[in-house]
Amino acid sequence: IATDLTGHIVRMNPAAESLTGWPFCDARNRHLREVLALRDKLTNEPVDDLVTRVVREGKVEGPSSHRLSVSNGGEERSIADTVAPIRDSTGRITGCVVVLRDTTEICKMESRLVFAERMASVGTLAAGVAHEINNPLAYVLANVDFAMVELQSALAGSRANKLEEIVEALQEARHGADRVRRIVRDLKTFSRAEADKREIVDVGPIIESSINMAWNEIRHRARLVKELSSVAPVDADPSRLGQVILNLLVNAAQAIPLGRADLNEIRVATRSDALGRVVIEVSDSGCGIPQHVLSRIFDPFFTTKPIGEGTGLGLAICQGIVGGLGGEITVDTAEGKGTTFRIALPAARQNVIPSAVSEPAAKLSRCTTRLLVLDDEVMIGKAMRRALGGSFEVTVLDCPKTALARIIGGERFDVIVCDLMMPVMTGMEFHAALSSFDPDLARRTIFATGGAFTAAAQAFLEREGILRADKPINIKMLRASISSLLGETDVVLAPVGVGH
Ligand SMILES: Nc1ncnc2c1ncn2[C@@H]1O[C@H](COP(=O)(O)OP(=O)(O)OP(=O)(O)O)[C@@H](O)[C@H]1O
Ligand SMILES: [Mg+2]
Structure with a gap:
């Protein structure tokens, strides 16, 4: 002008x-x-x-x-x-x-980038939170379990109904803590703290875990219909695949207005296609995608949602991950009727069996097995002693150096449960020192991990012969693992605590 x-x-x-x-x-x-x-x-x-x-x-x-x-x-x-x-x-x-x-478009793009960066840091935050919650949770669960068992046997003797109420309260507390445990497990699945790690996995549990994460978005908008038929396992990183399904579920929910959950449906289905691939479908009865938008939905930063609600990264990430697995992602949509996103993944070659945690019939050796629990968090050690003290002779130490000194000094332990991350000497350093002194005992050491590992810890856990138990430790499975570790010399344990 x-x-x-x-x-x-x-x-x-x-x-x-x-x-x-x-x-x-x-x-x-x-x-x-x-x-x-x-x-x-x-x-x-x-x-x-x-x-x-x-x-x-x-x-x-x-x-x-x-x-x-x-x-x-x-x-x-x-x-x-x-x-x-x-x-x-x-x-x-x-x-x-x-x-x-x-500069309107540039300004919009800038504020989206800022938002995307913030979302990336939410991932890091999630890993930290998961780690922080796990330790207190571990001893809440173990103590409550102990108190419940003790009270129940006390009840069998007396008939005081106050006691009954205490058992009930503890059972409810146990239930609440268990819910927190599941949240932590889901957070761990979705945080990016751990490196891309492919394994032969069943898609069913991954889908369930994504549904749990998205449940709050879904429940006010639609009924959820699951049609999960049994399909072949796939070769994928479970946390990445979980993220893909989560993104699709959140998109499906966001395509449906709040309020009339009874009139709407989100459907998750699995099946095999003619090529033997594993197909996962996420369908919604939402607004559909208009033709002129359809060609752009997989573009990074393309979104039709207001700032703060969408960054336009969801589908771009999905396509990246699915492509990386040798699969493809396609979409069917009808405006005003709904949308179906379809992922097809190659089935894993069937010579590896997915690692199912089988619980060997635990034949417990009474008070003859000496167990050393090594954890800098004193409360965890105490809780483990209460939970396992009936079956093993449990020694609890919070310092790996003291433990080494006592072992070198001639004290005998049959199995060690050792925290991986301790401030003075890490579980890895402890393992190295112990291996040079007593390699047999080093092989009978189970490492307890709380997630959010360092790269070094990750590599250590992947080494052959290293046994691990994820926190919060599932006492029943730990017990079974200890006894099978003592029964046969070179049993390879599945991760001890990955129970559902
Ligand atoms: N199920 C669906 N129904 C209708 N539109 C959809 C659906 N899924 C995706 N879209 C359209 O595709 C666009 C891009 O989706 P994408 O998941 O990549 O980003 P977003 O959901 O907008 O933001 P973000 O996932 O990063 O929070 C959406 O903004 C929306 O317009
Ligand atoms: Mg999205």
Whole structure:
């Protein structure tokens, strides 16, 4: 837009016409402030004089960021404007030219990037929270279990109904703690703290875990229908695959308005296709995807949702992960009727059996087996002693150096349960020291882990012959593992605590 010395419009190009909503014939000779309603981005004050200073000082101003309220429709756009003096052949200033650049899309993109970064840090946060909750939870569970068993046997003797109520309260507490345990397990599945780790897995439990995570989004909007038929296992990283299904479930929920859950449906189905691939479908009875949007839904940062609700990364991430597994993701949609996303994954080659935790019939050796529990968190040690003390002779130590000294000094232990992350000496260092002194006992050491490992810890746990138990430790399975470890010399244990 060109103006004279007083800021009245003398010329305007078609781009300025469409941006301001004013045809040049109407805008001509009007003052700039009438045609161009600019506001300061920070203060929201109207900017009604762009030209006076430029005319007086003869210097270019800008680019400055302003908001422009477009007159027709009252829409707001982000504008970067530059104002420069116009001079005639003698160098005298005769007016100004205002150059406007529409930065609305760039600004939107920027705020989305900021939001995406924040979401990435939520992943890190989740890993930390999972780790922090696990330790206290481990001894809450173990103590409650102990108290329940003790009270129940006391009850068998007396008939005081106060005691019955205590048992009931403890049972409810146990139930609540168990729910927290499941949340932590799900958080661990979805945090990106652990490196990409492919294994032969069943999709069923992964789908269940994603449903748990998305349940809050789903339940106010739709009924959930599961049609999970038994399909071949796949070769995938369970946390990544879980993320794919979670993204699809959240999208499905967001396509349905809140409130009429009885009229809507989200369906999750599994089946095998003609090529023997494992197919996972997530369908919704939501708004559907219009044709002009469909070609862009897998683009990173493409979203039709308001800022704060969608970053437009969900499907791009899904496509990346599914592609990485040699699979494909496709979509069927009908506007106003609903959408189905379909993932097809190659079935894993069937020579490896998915690691199911089989519980060997625990033949418990009474008070002859010496168990050393090594954990810097004293409460965990105490809880383990209570839980296992009836079956084993349990020694609890909070310092690996003391433990080593006592072993070297001649004290005999049959099995060690050792925390992996301890402040003075890590479980890994303890293992290295013990291996050089008593390799047999080192082989009979089970490492307790709380998730959110370092890369070094991850590599250590993957070494052959290293046994692990995920916290919170499932006492029943730990017991079974200890006795099978003592029964046969080189049993390979499945992770001890990965119970559902
Ligand atoms: N089930 C669905 N029904 C209708 N539209 C969908 C569905 N799934 C995806 N879309 C459309 O595809 C777009 C992109 O989806 P995508 O998951 O990549 O990003 P988002 O959901 O907008 O944001 P984010 O997943 O990053 O929070 C959505 O904004 C929406 O318009
Ligand atoms: Mg999404």
